[in-house]
Amino acid sequence: MFNSKLRIVFMFVVMLIASALIANHFTGRVFNYHDPIGEVKRIYNDLYVTQPSKPLVKSQPVTPIKTPASSSFAPAWNHSPQADKTQCTDVSLGEVKYKRNGDIYTWTDKAGVTHFSDTKPNFAVATYESNFSEPLDYFDLNLNTPNLPPSFNQKLQVKLNTVFKVYGQIIGTHALKKVKLNLTVLPNRRAYNAAITNNGGNPENTAGMYFHATNSAFINFSGEQNTMRTAVHEAVHAINKAVLGYTPRWLNEGFAEYFEFTHNNMQTAIVEPNQTWVRNNKLIKNVLRLNRLTGLNDTWQKGDSSMLYASSWAAIYFLMDTQSGRLLLKNIMLAEQKNPCNKLSKAQLNAMLFKQFPAFNHDYSKWLKAPFKPHKF
Template identity: 25%
Template sequence: MTVRAAVHPVLVFLLFAVFASPGYAQIYKWVDEDGKVHFSDRKDHRIEQEEIRVKPGASKWARYEIDIKTVDVELTGEEHQQIADGVNNVYEFFDRVMSFDMYRTVPVNILIFRGKAEYQNYLIGNNRGSSIASYGLYIPSEHQIVVYIREHRSLTFKTIKHEVSHAVVDSIIPYAPAWLNEGLAEQMEMLERDESGLYFERHPDNQWVVARAREQGRLAEIDQFLKLPSDKWRHSDSSGSGSLRAQSGQFVCFLLSTPTRRNFVVRLMHNFNRGDRTLSYYLVDDNYLGGVTMLGSDWNRWLFDQGDGVIRL
């Protein structure tokens, strides 16, 4: 597991954040014959390495005050708190788990309509008519999330967390591939917090869709999945002809299920944050131990046995 880069203080900090674990983390640094600086969490006795010991600092993340407006609908105090907690949990995930400075992101404002018709009329009035079939939408120009109250109100609150994830990614990782953007948003729906900290539960809908697609031989192989450009991903998703959205959610769930794979996601996201537009497929060999072949094998094993229904972060 090796990361190549030019020497840059910000990059060094990000690498430390990625490889750091409770207590002191061991990072090895060396310079190759071409003058490129390398960092790794593995000791290689074949080359001369400098050991760097890093103790990660506490996150400076703190809760935001969330602006929530409603149109012809009343929220209970408990529901208002549930929305604010959910949004802050998503912000904290990107700050503490993904190592992004969330104070560089303007908090979203949330607009909640009473019903679907009012929601759709608002979108049409804001030239968003193509999204009227959705449950919620993030509008970048307004930095606004718009939703409507569904019959099961808890689903509305999940949609808000989904769209908050899109808001964060749009703000700080604009070149994130569609599968990663949507997969994170799908998983954020299941993000919760208890006295032990943040955790995910399985996404039952995505789990069912992926299992069925796999049984029917319709599930995309990981190498093809990672090669799919974002525009083609979105076209396939909007056509409703595939299971890409559910697969993206489950694939991100798989990646977040262990610390090693979470580190892989962090490295990918910071690559895209720095403006890298390379297809995900071509970044795997440099960032995932064993490359695409091992990633595909690990994914298939996980599909057979997904382990505990709760992922602690």
Template identity: 40%
Template sequence: MLKFIRNGILILLAFIASFQIVHYLEGNKLYLPPFLNQLFGYFGNTNFEGTSPLDLASIEKETIKSDSPTLHYEPQELPQELPRAQRKNASCIDHSLGNVKVKPQSKIYTWKDENGVTHFSDSKPEDTDSQPLTLAGSKIFNYFKLNISGANVPFEFKEKLTHSINKLFALYGQLIAKEDLRQVVVNLRFFTSKQRFLAYSKKHAPSLKPTAGFYDNGTNEAVIMYQSSEQAITTAIHESVHAINRGIIGNSNKWFNEGMAEYLENITINLSTAIINRNKSWYKNGKLKYRPLPLRKVLSASRNDWNSQSKSNLYSTSWAFIYFLMDDTKRKTKLIKMLKAEQKNLCNTLSFQQTMKIFNMSDRELQNRFSRWLAKGDKFTHQI
């Protein structure tokens, strides 16, 4: 009888374990003790793995009304409405925390008991001979600090956002030498009340059109309307890219800043792999939803151009151009050279002539290559 009960319990445990594994592989969370997550992180990935601390301030606890109209999703970078001299000083503010630092890691101990069973623990056992576990790639870098304020967002949302930002750094680590990376502060303020979001936007960005989110490069704060988890995570990633660009590169051309944010906002995590999907806002049925603009116009566009009727075309073409550069190793090398040149000066941005010099070809030749790439139709997803 006892044997029957024991076997039944074992079968039940095996079923539960199988369910958890399937649950995890379908993209859901499987929560483990911290030291096991750390251990699996060592075995599972690169130097860009890890988590960052979350500082959550619960100011509002309002729920979103189902009948509340949604705001048009077009996250924007807040324009500087200051005199020229003050605007230049604002663009030179360094919001980073300096060079990237290594996170202090707790040790993991391993030992075998009298039955030959191997154990792991983050606490050194008493009266037992144990050894600290030495693992390859044991350094975990503290790439960013995430500060969340405003509305209290779900824990799962924060976890997903943290993992996504970690993967963003995996990408930037491919484009920028590790010694040139900077520790970035990502400040996100969420609202679940449309009325309070609009009031805050009117106070801090009075000239901004109704939008689901904006980034203020003067204060290094992104403000986001939480209408749904899917929309909010996309907007939060978009605005986080602005903060990362600001901290690592400094002041950058708007086509790169917005194009990169549009390129990365649809990033999804599948186990240890990040997949960058095509942006449905700008690309559908194998072509751009808005007529692509000439690259010369995009790469030399002024802020007035970005606020004109060509705004959607500029966003669409900038996204496509970043995708074009990231879609080929040689073209990606040109983007790396451009970012390295941008990093040399925190305040200034590369001119159109300087950018074309890096590409080492005429703008006509670059345009022809870009147009041929666009004409190919559907595009492959990218992986990190």
């Protein structure tokens, strides 16, 4: 009888592991054979948090920092939660390679299209960058944008180069990795909904969605300007996954929101305050402090998502505003990159935060009251 019970227990364990592996396969995870028991537990935990439950923010109430109300504020489309479900899979294409080159020239034609070339044409042009160090392969970008002009693709690549330029200044160019991204812009909501559903996502209240397993992003066309911002946002998720690995949601979404409003003036890359959350250089949305955001990673699909996006953007903008903040970001990003399969805990993040900013609450409240200024790189 004892042997019979032992067989039942053995079969139960085998079925448990088998079901975990099946779930593992369909979520795009690479199984960690060095810690099989821990990996099985993580798989079941990931499946568990996707089930409807009482929002964490209700059981642990948070007090937002109040900002002036604005009647003109309209909630933006939420972005996909897909990037927060990324698993321990290296989706990068290796290290970025560089070579020394000559000048880059830029000009605008009669149709208003901006061009860039390393060959100087036979008419007056401006020098975009002098004696530049050309990245040979920041990314392998496959753009499917049939309803948009070629200039859209050119502008998007320039904006994504800005992301790599900024990341290189924060963590060092040696820490960058090449990124592969398949990006498709769908012509209407119906086509977008079908594409997202076919890939296992939920298109409700989203304008774009990134799928880590295939390094693919799908975007609903909503005018060239809005589509560009969404394209940058989703591409940043792919860059974060390849360069940093599995990251906290506030960091992932904060950087994606941060880079939405970028442009270039000759050799200078400029990041403007995100106009979704800022009017007249002031926040129009209540935000949470970073030391509270670090503990809300699993509440994005349950709480006030617009507040979480605004708070994440504000946190990144605050940190990018000073050398001390960038140093903290460097430490966080390199720590995440060193252990790409796991996110830093709330305790670890807050310890790093208050070590760098001992009077963080005072500093942050004071910063929020001051006008926001563009960042130049």
